[in-house]
Amino acid sequence: MTQRRFIPGLKDVARTAGVSMTTVSRYLNADLVLPADTAQRIDTAIRQLGYVPNLHARSLSRGRSDTIGLVIPTIANPFFALLAAAVEEAAEAKGLGVLLSTTSNSASRELQYVTRMRRNQVSGLLFVSAHYHTSELAQALNDTRGLVLIDEDIPGVRSSKVLYDNYHGGWLAGQHLTEYGHRRIAFIGGPSELASTRDRFAGLRDAAAQAGAEVVFELYGPYSAAHGEDAARALLSLARTPTAVFVSSGEIVIGLLDALHRAGVEVPGRLSLIVFDDAGPLHLFNPPLTAIRQPIAEMGARAVELMLAASQGEAAETEIRLPVELVKRASVAPPASV
Amino acid sequence: MTQRRFIPGLKDVARTAGVSMTTVSRYLNADLVLPADTAQRIDTAIRQLGYVPNLHARSLSRGRSDTIGLVIPTIANPFFALLAAAVEEAAEAKGLGVLLSTTSNSASRELQYVTRMRRNQVSGLLFVSAHYHTSELAQALNDTRGLVLIDEDIPGVRSSKVLYDNYHGGWLAGQHLTEYGHRRIAFIGGPSELASTRDRFAGLRDAAAQAGAEVVFELYGPYSAAHGEDAARALLSLARTPTAVFVSSGEIVIGLLDALHRAGVEVPGRLSLIVFDDAGPLHLFNPPLTAIRQPIAEMGARAVELMLAASQGEAAETEIRLPVELVKRASVAPPASV
DNA sequence: GTGAAAGCGCTAACAA
DNA sequence: TTGTTAGCGCTTTCAC
Numbered sequence: 001m002t003q004r005r006f007i008p009g010l011k012d013v014a015r016t017a018g019v020s021m022t023t024v025s026r027y028l029n030a031d032l033v034l035p036a037d038t039a040q041r042i043d044t045a046i047r048q049l050g051y052v053p054n055l056h057a058r059s060l061s062r063g064r065s066d067t068i069g070l071v072i073p074t075i076a077n078p079f080f081a082l083l084a085a086a087v088e089e090a091a092e093a094k095g096l097g098v099l100l101s102t103t104s105n106s107a108s109r110e111l112q113y114v115t116r117m118r119r120n121q122v123s124g125l126l127f128v129s130a131h132y133h134t135s136e137l138a139q140a141l142n143d144t145r146g147l148v149l150i151d152e153d154i155p156g157v158r159s160s161k162v163l164y165d166n167y168h169g170g171w172l173a174g175q176h177l178t179e180y181g182h183r184r185i186a187f188i189g190g191p192s193e194l195a196s197t198r199d200r201f202a203g204l205r206d207a208a209a210q211a212g213a214e215v216v217f218e219l220y221g222p223y224s225a226a227h228g229e230d231a232a233r234a235l236l237s238l239a240r241t242p243t244a245v246f247v248s249s250g251e252i253v254i255g256l257l258d259a260l261h262r263a264g265v266e267v268p269g270r271l272s273l274i275v276f277d278d279a280g281p282l283h284l285f286n287p288p289l290t291a292i293r294q295p296i297a298e299m300g301a302r303a304v305e306l307m308l309a310a311s312q313g314e315a316a317e318t319e320i321r322l323p324v325e326l327v328k329r330a331s332v333a334p335p336a337s338v
Numbered sequence: 339m340t341q342r343r344f345i346p347g348l349k350d351v352a353r354t355a356g357v358s359m360t361t362v363s364r365y366l367n368a369d370l371v372l373p374a375d376t377a378q379r380i381d382t383a384i385r386q387l388g389y390v391p392n393l394h395a396r397s398l399s400r401g402r403s404d405t406i407g408l409v410i411p412t413i414a415n416p417f418f419a420l421l422a423a424a425v426e427e428a429a430e431a432k433g434l435g436v437l438l439s440t441t442s443n444s445a446s447r448e449l450q451y452v453t454r455m456r457r458n459q460v461s462g463l464l465f466v467s468a469h470y471h472t473s474e475l476a477q478a479l480n481d482t483r484g485l486v487l488i489d490e491d492i493p494g495v496r497s498s499k500v501l502y503d504n505y506h507g508g509w510l511a512g513q514h515l516t517e518y519g520h521r522r523i524a525f526i527g528g529p530s531e532l533a534s535t536r537d538r539f540a541g542l543r544d545a546a547a548q549a550g551a552e553v554v555f556e557l558y559g560p561y562s563a564a565h566g567e568d569a570a571r572a573l574l575s576l577a578r579t580p581t582a583v584f585v586s587s588g589e590i591v592i593g594l595l596d597a598l599h600r601a602g603v604e605v606p607g608r609l610s611l612i613v614f615d616d617a618g619p620l621h622l623f624n625p626p627l628t629a630i631r632q633p634i635a636e637m638g639a640r641a642v643e644l645m646l647a648a649s650q651g652e653a654a655e656t657e658i659r660l661p662v663e664l665v666k667r668a669s670v671a672p673p674a675s676v
Numbered sequence: 677g678t679g680a681a682a683g684c685g686c687t688a689a690c691a692a
Numbered sequence: 693t694t695g696t697t698a699g700c701g702c703t704t705t706c707a708c
Contacts, residue, residue, distance in 0.1 A: 009685055020695045025687060035693090050481065055457045056397040057685035060700050065394065076423040078416065085414040088440055097454075100438045102426055116435075119393045143388065254619050261622075281592050284599075286624030347701055358679045363703060373677080395701035398684050 008049035016045035028053065059121060067097040068146075068307060069117035073105045073130040077223070077251055078279035079296065080128065083150070086300025087126060094304065096123070105222070107131040114140045124307035126150055130223060132193040146311030148303045153195045160306040161319045162299050166196045166276075169292040169324040170203025173246045173274045176290070176326055178211035181334045182272060185215050186242040188231040188256065190249050192220035197248055200276055204246050216242050221252075228255025235271075236263055243272060243335035250277035253289065261286075268333035278327055288329035295322050346387035354383035366391065397459060405435040406484075406645060407455035411443045411468040411561070415589055416617035417634065418466065421488070424638025425464060432642065434461070443560070445469040452478045462645035464488055468561060470531040484649030486641045491533045498644040499657045500637050504534045504614075507630040507662040508541025511584045511612045514628070514664055516549035519672045520610060523553050524580040526569040526594065528587050530558035535586055538614055542584050554580050559590075566593025573609075574601055581610060581673035588615035595623065606671035616665055626667035633660050 014021045017038075024042055027034050034042070045051070059065040070087050072080045084100060091098045099120055103109040110129060114137070117125050124146030129137075138156040141147055147159040177185055185208055189197045197220065205215050219234055221227035231252065235241060247253040253275040260267055267273050267287055275282070278293035302320055309316055352359045357376060364370035365380055372380070383389070397403040408425050410418045422438060429436045437458055441447040448467060452475070455463050462484030467475075476494040479485055485497040515523055523546055527535045535558065543553050557572055559565035569590065573579060585591040591613040598605055605611050605625055613620070616631035640658055647654055 010687095011685080021686080022688085022695060023693085026694095029687085031688095038693095052453065052456050054398070054459060054685050056394045056403065056459055057700090058687075059394040060392070060398050060702090061685080061687040063687095063700065074423065075413065075419050075426070078419070081413050081416070081419040085412065085440065088413070089442070098438075100436075102423065104427070115390065118390050121392060121394055254622065257622055281618060281623075284592065284595055284624065285619075285622050286626075288624075348703095349701080359702080360679055360704080361677080364678095367703080369704095370677085376677090392701050395684090396703075398686085399701080399703040401684065 008051045009054075010051075012049055013042065013045045013051050016049060017041040063121075064123055065097075065121050066095065067099050067120070067122050068304070069099045069101065069120065069122040069125040070128075071101045071103060071110065071113050071117065071125065072128045073223070074102050075100070079250055079277055082279050082296045083128070083300055086297040087304060088300075089297075090301040090304035094308065096304075103130075105130060107134070107137075111137050111140055114144060118144060122146075124148065124311045126303050126307060128152060129154055130191070130194070132191065146307050148307045148310060150299060150303050151196070155195075158317060160310050160317055162303045162306060163319070163321055164196070164294050164299075164324055165321045166199035166324075167203040169276050169294075170200035170205075170246070171207040172203070172292055172324070172326045173200075173276065174204040174207025174213070175211070176274060176328070176332060177244045177246065177272065178208060178213045180244075180272065180332055182242075182244040183213045183335070184240070184242040184244075185213060186217040186235060186245045187215050187219070188228070188235075188245060188247045188252060189218065189220045190223050190252070200246075200248050216240075223249050223251045225251060225255030225258070228252040228257070229259040230255075232256045232259030232263065232265075236265065241271070244332070245271060245273050247273065247275040248277075250275060250279050250282070253277075254280075257285065257289075268331050270336055272333055272335070273331040276324075283329060285331075287331045290329045290332045291327045292324050293327045294324050298322060346389045347392075348389075350387055351380065351383045351389050354387060355379040401459075402461055403435075403459050404433065405437050405458070405460050406642070407437045407439065407458065407460040407463040408466075409439045409441060409448065409451050409455065409463065410466045412440050413438070415561070417588055417615055420617050420634045421466070421638055424635040425642060426638075427635075428639040428642035432646065434642075443468060445472070445475075449475050449478055452482060456482060460484075462486065462649045464641050464645060466490060467492055468529070468532070470529065484645050486645045486648060488637060488641050489534070493533075496655060498648050498655055500641045500644060501657070501659055502534070502632050502637075502662055503659045504537035504662075505541040507614050507632075508538040508543075508584070509545040510541070510630055510662070510664045511538075511614065512542040512545025512551070513549070514612060514666070514670060515582045515584065515610065516546060516551045518582075518610065518670055520580075520582040521551040521673075522578065522580040522582075523551060524555035524573055524583045525553050525557070526566070526573075526583060526585045526590060527556065527558045528561050528590070538584075538586050554578075561587050561589045563589060563593030563596070566590040566595070567597040568593075570594050570597030570601065570603075574603065579609070582670070583609060583611050585611065585613040586615075588613060588617050588620070591615075591627065592618075595627075599624075606669050608674055610671055610673070611669040614662075621667060623669075625669045628667045628670045629665045630662050631665045632662050636660060 101113040128150045129152045141157045149161040274290045276292040278291040282289040439451040466488045467490045471492045479495045487499040612628045614630040616629040620627040
């Protein structure tokens with residue numbers, strides 16, 4: 001047994017300061033304006049004893065923890081990292097802490113962590129999924145108060161949602177590509193089950209169709225660099241390779257571009273590239289990558305707002321579609337054959 | 339008052355299952371092997387009621403939370419994001435949760451968050467600083483059990499530490515540069531008060547000296563892209579610009595390289611570049627950046643191990659220096675004049 | 677194997 | 693204004 005050194009509690013502070021626990025508690029919670037000398041004595045006692053409030057006790061007693069949960073697939077991805085930073089900042093501004101859980105891109109953990117969050121009595125839950133969605137998950141989510149879905153919609157979940165206008169993002173990409181004269185376009189997507197993936201594709205396809213172009217190749221897979229590398233291989237082994245590629249995520253484009261470099265494929269000389277996601281330092285890449293940029297910080301802020309609304313007021317179940325924009329850089333050029 | 343719907347507790351489960359709270363509690367904590375039918379009844383009751391344990395109550399009762407605190411400057415930096423991911427993974431493997439706090443690069447928040455962590459009764463604290471260190475901080479840190487300092491040493495703090503061999507990193511950079519014939523080298527550092535910054539510089543300087551080269555320019559500043567841009571400006575306005583630059587962090591090099599591009603400076607044609615930190619997709623940059631790579635995942639894992647040791651056994655106060663390595667890419671070339 | 681009951685440290689009625 | 697006291701939901705001796 002390790003030596004358990006004396007840990008002072010509210011009681012000790014009260015005794016030392018010669019007041020009751022209630023007084024100290026209220027004083028600490030600013031429920032109360034105290035005569036200067038009483039306040040002084042309490043402050044002194046606290047410092048002297050090295051008193052540190054126990055947040056678990058407080059949460060238990062109050063029945064709430066002033067903490068919000070954030071569940072994301074992984075923090076080792078700039079997009080989610082930036083999102084987490086934005087959520088933290090917004091939460092901090094509201095006096096809320098944030099409890100972060102990463103599901104390591106594992107579907108089973110999504111369910112597990114929703115539960116974990118509930119066990120922690122968070123006042124709200126911000127949830128980002130990246131997987132095929134089971135009804136079990138939807139069920140658990142629907143049982144969670146103060147839920148806000150971010151970035152990715154989940155069918156059957158009733159809650160507020162903050163999403164991107166994925167369709168428009170795809171459309172912008174398609175429009176940009178066709179404006180440059182591309183007629184044979186490839187789409188490298190994330191998981192095909194996700195609404196975001198399908199929407200981005202649909203936007204691309206419609207924009208292409210409108211300009212008389214075509215999406216001649218589609219490939220879906222996880223949000224990983226490895227999937228990007230696979231995609232590059234697949235692309236290059238095509239009988240007639242497309243002249244442009246729209247990549248659905250920043251993680252994927254890393255592997256794709258790397259593989260393209262290694263294969264000696266000129267970008268944009270031989271293949272134009274545009275990516276949905278502008279979280280990393282894409283402007284320093286070779287070539288600087290043209291991208292669809294999403295307002296990450298705003299997404300975080302809005303999510304916190306909606307969570308607060310959802311957990312306090314009536315179930316508004318607002319759904320927000322944040323606009324995305326095209327950032328032109330140097331990875332799109334006219335097709336070589338034109 | 340919002341409608342507070344019924345939230346089942348252990349008591350309700352016990353009543354429904356027809357056993358006592360004790361039995362349920364023990365069963366849930368696997369302290370106990372129960373007759374199949376009793377277990378069955380409890381499981382059913384839990385599912386039926388939608389019982390979710392209250393972790394605050396549990397932590398309060400047990401006096402510990404099986405959670406470790408991680409304090410980092412910001413999550414919006416790939417290095418820290420990767421570190422956080424590594425810590426999470428290592429903690430998860432030990433059955434520990436992690437409570438993340440980011441200090442937003444503010445020195446005052448470092449102190450604030452150390453306290454916050456203690457209030458949360460974490461079993462240990464992993465702390466990454468990026469600031470000038472006050473004695474107040476050192477004091478607070480020394481009062482924290484299970485403390486492990488990561489990445490950056492803090493004078494006067496007695497605890498286990500997991501650091502990089504910054505001196506050797508600087509030395510590797512200097513050696514590489516001088517091998518390519520550079521004689522006039524610049525050092526763009528992080529905050530000058532930090533031991534890591536000074537060590538990296540010292541390594542560079544010594545390696546340079548040994549090869550008859552010299553560090554002709556030094557500039558220090560925050561870990562930010564803006565500092566990198568300033569550095570580029572300063573570098574270019576020098577009467578005799580150096581032929582090579584060693585940049586102390588990945589964040590800084592982003593701004594630096596960007597400014598260099600905009601100024602039309604060829605890298606490595608006119609200026610060779612090497613950076614300490616290989617967290618981002620530096621291999622895709624233009625040019626691919628030669629870097630000193632640190633074992634981030636290992637740092638996270640070792641930190642968790644040491645924390646466990648520190649919070650359980652005697653205060654070992656181990657200090658680990660993790661080795662770094664040179665990753666040659668394409669941003670270093672012989673100086674133009676040679 | 678099972679249960680009764682005493683806390684864990686704090687908050688918030690309710691009294692004084 | 694300040695104090696008394698009953699919980700918050702769970703764990704954990706200790707007795708049965």
